[in-house]
Amino acid sequence: ARLEALLRVPLLALPEHGLGWPGSPSDPSRRTCRCDGSCQRLLDVQVEVFTEALVQERAHPERGVVVRVGVGGGKTLISLLLPTLLSCSRPVLLVPAKLREKTHRILPEVRRHWRVRSDILVHTYEEVSVRPQMLDELGADMVLCDESHRLARVSAGRTRRVLRFARSHPECRWVLMSGTFDRRSPRDSSHLVEVSLRDGAYLPRHDGELESW
Secondary structure (H helix, E strand, C coil): CHHHHHHHHHHHHHHCCCCCCCCCCCCCCCCCCEECCCCCCCCCHHHHHHHHHHHHHCCCCCCCEECCCCCCCHHHHHHHHHHHHCCCEEEEEEECCHHHHHHHHHHHHHHHHHCCHHHHEEHHHHHHHHHHHHHHHCCCCCEECCCCHHHCCCCHHHHHHHHHHHHCCCCCEEECCCCCCCCCCCCHHHHHHHHHHHHHHCCCCHHHHHHHH
């Protein structure tokens, strides 16, 4: 029902509603991400991301989302609202250590305007490095990776742990967010794209093909 409501309205009209799809405030059957009384609106790029995420979930519920959004594109709000829009029971947001305090600091203000889930857990890539079983202990079924280029090096311990968890927990979906994917070559993100999009990955999976790219 969420997707049909979204697709019945022109994309350019969506920012007027401040969420991923329209709906009358008096209609409780329409789920909304913007709090009553808030005048904040989504950026066009945020609407595009939420649209793609909803379409992807409907067509391929086992896949995640790859978000290529640069500085100023509102990745923080995207990462905080996607667990509200998509189906998941244990969302975990991974951020660089330097962003964890900032994320917690802005949460109260964000929640004044947007319906951010109370059970979203914010952890850091550095924690993944030193706590190999952390994702298992958290029971994550959706992992949102802000600045996911931090997982570009396949040889890095944190990347190996993330890939190991992803392969042993196929029920977990991955949302990858970065404005600097493929800084040097497709090798920087091919393993991440495969984890998120699975058989829908748009990059080659084999070294020989990647080398030719």
